[in-house]
Amino acid sequence: MLPISRFPGAPGRAQTTVWNGMVFTVATADTYDLDMRKQAAEALAKLDHQLAAAGTDKSRLLSVTVYITDMALKPQMNEVWLGWVDQDNPPQRACIGASLEDSDLIEIVAVAATKD
Structure with a gap:
């Protein structure tokens, strides 16, 4: 059986999970x-x-889902995204309007491959 590695996050949630060469993570x-x-x-x-x-980096991202509280702010997010993303290895990306906790304007859910 393959081990599952979990990195602590908020109570009751892992911030990052690694399993079978895959990384699942959430950032706000x-x-x-x-x-x-x-x-x-x-x-x-x-x-x-x-x-x-x-054990990986943004060049290994496979899929990213960006949750945004106000889709009118998506162009501002895109400016930052385009300056950050690995242009040679861009992941599949979706942006979804959502209600988020506290005063979060954005939440990013990503899946990446590890380097090994």
């Missing part, structure tokens, strides 16, 4: 008084850190 901004560009940049920086902790 930690600061709630930011605008979309700042929250997106903070969430993507956290995603970089989580991927590295799991």
Whole structure:
């Protein structure tokens, strides 16, 4: 049986899970008084850190789902995304309007392959 590695997150949830060469992770901004560009940049920086902790990086992303509280803010998120994403290895990406906790404007759910 293959082991499952879980990295702590909020109570009752793992922030990152690694299983069978796959990384499943979720990132949000930690600061709630930011605008979309700042929250997106903070969430993507956290995603970089989580991927590295799991032994991979954004070049290995397979799929990303971005949840946004206000789809009118999607162009601002896209500006940050295009500056962050590995242009040679872009993942499949979907953006979905959603109600999020607290003052989150964005939540990013990602699936990546490990490097081994």
